[in-house]
């Protein structure tokens with residue numbers, strides 16, 4: 001992110017590590033029996049709380065630098081971490097708008113006879129240095145509650161990412177808070193879902209990913225779009 005020029009990005013839309021791996025490991029669950037690609041075993045999600053918060057603060061500082069005035073930041077996050085992110089971001093000049101919910105209509109029915117099945121994730125919505133930014137609602141009421149299936153297999157043609165987000169949700173958010181030709185940054189792009197959605201909606205995009213295997217999946221997804229156009 002440090003190599004991106006200052007005030008050049010219209011929106012940061014991203015899905016950073018929720019850092020709930022340690023939390024899940026320490027609970028007396030039967031996680032070990034779960035699929036290998038479950039997020040608690042993904043490897044990027046196991047930081048100590050203080051280190052994670054420090055990293056999130058550094059990430060948000062860079063967001064504040066690269067975003068234009070009245071630019072948008074939308075971050076997916078685990079519900080238990082929302083207050084931490086709001087505290088860090090507001091200190092850096094972000095105006096908190098809302099915490100939205102993504103409801104998954106077909107979650108894994110894990111422990112369904114013992115507890116409420118987890119079917120939601122959050123997204124936190126901020127404006128940088130302003131109280132409102134681009135909001136394309138075509139005159140319709142937009143709820144901060146989005147619904148879709150979990151990421152369908154048809155979007156995993158080039159390899160699997162354990163926390164891949166469905167294009168339906170990203171297209172909804174990107175279409176609402178940006179205009180054609182604007183620049184969207186996803187510094188934790190994973191398999192590149194944000195970039196693919198931007199490409200479809202004719203937004204420009206920058207994606208960053210630390211793991212080569214996911215970076216390659218993202219590249220393949222984007223190249224495929226070019227091929228079928």
Ligand SMILES: C[S@@+](CC[C@H](N)C(=O)[O-])C[C@H]1O[C@@H](n2cnc3c(N)ncnc32)[C@H](O)[C@@H]1O
Pocket residue numbers: 015016017018044161163164165166187188189190191192193194208209210211214
């Ligand atoms: C929750 S996943 C994002 C998934 C993405 N939304 C998708 O649809 O595929 C977070 C990603 O951030 C990456 N990551 C973790 N730390 C990173 C860092 N310091 N820089 C860049 N990417 C990082 C992980 O490898 C992981 O792929």
